[in-house]
Amino acid sequence: MHEKIYPQLDAYFRNELPQEAQIAVAEHIADCEICRKSLEKREETRLLLRDASEKPLQPAGRLRLYEKLNEERKKRGEKLLKIPVKLIAQAKAKGGAAAGVVGDIAKAGGQSASRVGERSGQIVHTMADGTKSVGETALDAGKKSAHHGKDMVDEAGQTMLDAGRVMTSEVADVISDTIEHPLKVVFAPARLAGKGIKAGARTMKGSAKIAASGVKGTVSVVKGGLDVGAESIRQSGETLGAMIDTAEGVLDERNKVAGTIGDGMQKVEEAKPEYDE
Amino acid sequence: MPPTDKELIALLQENDPLGYEILVEKYADLVFRAAYRVVQNEQDAEDIMQETFLSVYRKIGKFRGDSKFSSWLYRIASNAALDLVRAKERKEGKDTQLDDLTPDSEETFELADKESLPTEETLLQNESLERVREALDAMPPKLRAAYLLYMVEGLSTPKVAESLDIKLSAAKLRIHRARKFMNEYFA
Ligand SMILES: [Zn+2]
Numbered sequence: 140m141h142e143k144i145y146p147q148l149d150a151y152f153r154n155e156l157p158q159e160a161q162i163a164v165a166e167h168i169a170d171c172e173i174c175r176k177s178l179e180k181r182e183e184t185r186l187l188l189r190d191a192s193e194k195p196l197q198p199a200g201r202l203r204l205y206e207k208l209n210e211e212r213k214k215r216g217e218k219l220l221k222i223p224v225k226l227i228a229q230a231k232a233k234g235g236a237a238a239g240v241v242g243d244i245a246k247a248g249g250q251s252a253s254r255v256g257e258r259s260g261q262i263v264h265t266m267a268d269g270t271k272s273v274g275e276t277a278l279d280a281g282k283k284s285a286h287h288g289k290d291m292v293d294e295a296g297q298t299m300l301d302a303g304r305v306m307t308s309e310v311a312d313v314i315s316d317t318i319e320h321p322l323k324v325v326f327a328p329a330r331l332a333g334k335g336i337k338a339g340a341r342t343m344k345g346s347a348k349i350a351a352s353g354v355k356g357t358v359s360v361v362k363g364g365l366d367v368g369a370e371s372i373r374q375s376g377e378t379l380g381a382m383i384d385t386a387e388g389v390l391d392e393r394n395k396v397a398g399t400i401g402d403g404m405q406k407v408e409e410a411k412p413e414y415d416e
Numbered sequence: 417m418p419p420t421d422k423e424l425i426a427l428l429q430e431n432d433p434l435g436y437e438i439l440v441e442k443y444a445d446l447v448f449r450a451a452y453r454v455v456q457n458e459q460d461a462e463d464i465m466q467e468t469f470l471s472v473y474r475k476i477g478k479f480r481g482d483s484k485f486s487s488w489l490y491r492i493a494s495n496a497a498l499d500l501v502r503a504k505e506r507k508e509g510k511d512t513q514l515d516d517l518t519p520d521s522e523e524t525f526e527l528a529d530k531e532s533l534p535t536e537e538t539l540l541q542n543e544s545l546e547r548v549r550e551a552l553d554a555m556p557p558k559l560r561a562a563y564l565l566y567m568v569e570g571l572s573t574p575k576v577a578e579s580l581d582i583k584l585s586a587a588k589l590r591i592h593r594a595r596k597f598m599n600e601y602f603a
Contacts, residue, residue, distance in 0.1 A: 187545065188567050190545055192560075194461070195445070196449075
């Protein structure tokens with residue numbers, strides 16, 4: 140019996156056999172482990188292909204469809220569609236989670252920048268110490284170091300300001316847009332999240348820039364050191380070490396911000412709808 | 417009780433807003449999936465879904481009920497999706513003529529010979545979701561649409577042909593080429 144049924148499993152699985160044959164196969168597989176396993180594997184394959192090729196329509200996408208249709212109906216002077224309250228709540232839940240993420244990212248970005256600033260301050264300190272101990276001849280190099288250290292702190296501050304400004308002005312854009320187009324209010328949080336991530340990315344880029352400028356400063360210090368002799372080279376080496384620490388710290392901070400963004404995306408993904416009718 | 421398709425079509429033909437509300441609730445998922453299956457991109461799939469629903473406005477007057485309403489919607493969506501893919505590929509200068517050619521003699525032979533490819537049972541065993549996603553992404557969209565209708569939705573080849581508005585022989589050829597593609601991808 141098995142030899143006769145087995146070749147029909149494909150057609151059986153696809154529901155393509157005549158009814159009688161379909162029943163015959165069903166009766167056989169009740170007793171046949173091999174055929175059952177084979178059918179299970181087919182179903183596994185089907186589910187794998189399904190999962191690999193599909194994305195569900197998100198509530199926000201369905202909401203935009205309603206809006207699109209209403210836009211068209213409005214143009215034609217037709218009665219508008221009623222958008223289900225439940226759908227708006229679902230779309231909002233995702234948006235709400237996204238808004239929370241903006242806050243998290245901004246916080247992480249701010250903390251990172253302040254830590255980077257702190258470290259830059261430490262470098263200035265190290266450089267200043269160096270300047271003192273090498274004496275008169277090292278003054279020039281020390282000045283350079285201090286100068287670069289200050290630049291770096293400035294740059295760190297400026298970058299943070301930039302990131303902050305980017306976030307505020309873009310967030311403001313979204314808000315004013317929302318006031319003009321009340322329907323967009325539902326999407327505003329999601330858009331803000333987008334901006335937040337962008338601002339976060341800029342902050343990260345800024346951190347990299349700070350690290351780069353730190354290295355640049357170090358090169359100058361080393362150069363200055365060559366001019367003033369072995370002692371100042373030693374000092375420069377210490378400074379270089381401090382700078383490498385900072386560069387590593389910056390990378391570390393960057394990873395932390397990236398982690399926050401990742402966690403945030405997860406939160407948005409898992410957001411549960413709230414019904415606030 | 418949810419309305420039947422017949423009642424739904426009557427509402428749509430009268431341009432009753434209720435008809436469109438039911439249409440979105442009942443068919444937005446199907447249309448989005450049909451589009452996504454071809455374009456493999458959320459934004460494009462959403463655009464096509466919107467376009468499909470707007471074209472119901474223009475075309476519902478002509479719908480005579482000689483095919484199932486869901487197949488009719490499906491066809492509009494997948495054709496719009498294939499149009500988009502063709503337009504994109506033309507822009508990129510890719511050759512899309514591939515499966516418009518008639519099968520070569522070897523393929524005719526293979527089509528008749530069911531044993532030429534491994535069965536579905538063994539094809540994707542032990543492949544990860546990510547790898548399968550990559551393979552589907554790399555597959556030409558026309559083949560992908562036919563293949564997934566056949567493999568995932570379990571449509572028969574005549575139904576695949578009807579859904580995509582192509583000849584039965586073209587549907588068979590596309591499914592065959594898609595299976596061959598997967599087979600070679602994971603070889
Ligand atoms: Zn058996």
